[in-house]
Amino acid sequence: MRVDAIQNGIVIDHITAGRGMQLYELLGLGELECPVALMMHAVSGKMGSKDIIKIDADIPVDLDVIGYVDPGATVNFIRDGKLIEKRRIEMPKMLTNVIRCRNPRCITSVEQELDHVFRLTDEENKVYRCIYCETKAKV
Amino acid sequence: MRSIIDVRDLSIEEIDELIRIACDIIDNPGKYSEMCHGKKLATLFFEPSTRTRLSFEAAMYELGGNVLGFSEAQSSSAAKGESVADTARTVGCYADIIAMRHPKEGAPYVASLHAGIPVINAGDGGHNHPTQTLADLLTIYREKGGFSGLTVGFCGDLKFGRTVHSLINALARYEDIKIVLISPEELKLPSYVKRDVLKKNKIPYVQTTDLEDAIPQLDILYMTRVQRERFFNEEDYLRLKDSYILDPKKLVNAKEDLCIMHPLPRVNEISVAIDEDPRACYFKQVLNGKYMRMALMLKLLEIL
Numbered sequence: 001m002r003v004d005a006i007q008n009g010i011v012i013d014h015i016t017a018g019r020g021m022q023l024y025e026l027l028g029l030g031e032l033e034c035p036v037a038l039m040m041h042a043v044s045g046k047m048g049s050k051d052i053i054k055i056d057a058d059i060p061v062d063l064d065v066i067g068y069v070d071p072g073a074t075v076n077f078i079r080d081g082k083l084i085e086k087r088r089i090e091m092p093k094m095l096t097n098v099i100r101c102r103n104p105r106c107i108t109s110v111e112q113e114l115d116h117v118f119r120l121t122d123e124e125n126k127v128y129r130c131i132y133c134e135t136k137a138k139v
Numbered sequence: 140m141r142s143i144i145d146v147r148d149l150s151i152e153e154i155d156e157l158i159r160i161a162c163d164i165i166d167n168p169g170k171y172s173e174m175c176h177g178k179k180l181a182t183l184f185f186e187p188s189t190r191t192r193l194s195f196e197a198a199m200y201e202l203g204g205n206v207l208g209f210s211e212a213q214s215s216s217a218a219k220g221e222s223v224a225d226t227a228r229t230v231g232c233y234a235d236i237i238a239m240r241h242p243k244e245g246a247p248y249v250a251s252l253h254a255g256i257p258v259i260n261a262g263d264g265g266h267n268h269p270t271q272t273l274a275d276l277l278t279i280y281r282e283k284g285g286f287s288g289l290t291v292g293f294c295g296d297l298k299f300g301r302t303v304h305s306l307i308n309a310l311a312r313y314e315d316i317k318i319v320l321i322s323p324e325e326l327k328l329p330s331y332v333k334r335d336v337l338k339k340n341k342i343p344y345v346q347t348t349d350l351e352d353a354i355p356q357l358d359i360l361y362m363t364r365v366q367r368e369r370f371f372n373e374e375d376y377l378r379l380k381d382s383y384i385l386d387p388k389k390l391v392n393a394k395e396d397l398c399i400m401h402p403l404p405r406v407n408e409i410s411v412a413i414d415e416d417p418r419a420c421y422f423k424q425v426l427n428g429k430y431m432r433m434a435l436m437l438k439l440l441e442i443l
């Protein structure tokens with residue numbers, strides 16, 4: 001895989017420098033068997049420096065995770081070596097099973113089957129709260 | 140299917156309507172005595188709270204309905220490891236409405252997603268207890284005729300006291316309210332409540348450690364218990380628990396029509412010498428709690 005060109009897949013661009021690794025982990029990219037490249041502190045005209053993730057396979061990616069970690073990142077969908085869609089990602093209103101509630105008094109701490117769901121309660125300050133116990137998510 | 144998990148689930152208009160219904164129940168109890176005939180309330184208490192459970196049960200009996208349920212987790216299927224969702228689905232087949240208390244935060248919300256019938260949160264850990272707040276609001280309304288223009292003092296454990304946070308939240312929606320926060324340094328109202336509720340709604344408030352000094356300006360004095368389990372060591376608890384005891388001496392400069400409230404049970408933060416004072420409203424609060432639960436069940440069951 002050449003890092004700069006992929007045939008079919010996704011390029012997550014304009015990731016705030018330093019957040020690439022968190023995104024890589026939350027998206028579970030380490031578990032994929034296809035070629036994945038994480039480039040950190042790439043030089044960017046606009047942002048000074050940025051992170052980039054390239055996934056060389058046509059696989060579904062949870063855009064909510066991207067919107068949560070780094071709203072403002074762009075996702076480029078590549079088919080046959082051509083850019084077919086460029087999407088700016090916004091903060092999702094709800095996050096399901098992306099982050100876990102850490103409150104030991106929360107019902108999710110004793111019921112393993114429950115989805116861990118967080119709701120965006122304050123867009124301005126990017127605050128997500130557990131829908132069960134209202135504990136703030138640590139971003 | 141409407142459930143009440145948090146007092147903020149109710150709009151100010153809906154709260155006003157519940158107050159109106161509760162007042163009508165108080166004035167015309169006979170009119171309501173058969174309104175829930177054939178209806179069943181399930182009281183699912185995964186941790187014991189006799190006071191709250193009896194209030195719900197009495198409320199349903201006074202509406203002519205019936206009650207089933209359990210009063211502690213050991214006697215329920217939860218002891219065998221059943222999930223809250225499954226318990227809710229099962230009970231939803233038998234009952235028309237659920238009142239649920241659970242030690243874990245959010246458990247009644249989970250139940251409300253699966254029961255298929257209305258769920259009322261009867262307390263989920265230290266999180267929410269909306270019917271207590273409704274009882275408090277009815278008490279203030281009946282004693283003062285409304286909410287605007289009142290100076291409301293909260294005394295004791297303002298840090299962990301969920302009844303305090305919840306009532307402040309509810310009062311912040313009314314106009315011209317002033318809040319006086321009286322507590323030891325260690326138990327002050329958390330800054331997020333001050334920021335997200337008081338400052339956001341432009342509610343004027345003052346903080347003080349001196350109960351006696353604060354009393355003369357108050358229309359309402361809401362006392363709370365300083366709980367032993369909130370402290371890391373016994374010494375701190377013993378030092379603080381007696382600092383905010385209300386006794387007749389502290390009431391000397393209080394208003395004639397002060398309304399003294401307490402979510403009960405009390406330990407010793409209100410001297411029994413005050414119980415006969417006409418300003419003591421904490422047992423009225425208990426009674427008002429039953430009337431608000433009646434009103435709430437009538438609304439959730441869509442009978443009214």
Ligand SMILES: [Zn+2]
Nearest residue numbers: 101106130133
């Ligand atoms: Zn939670």
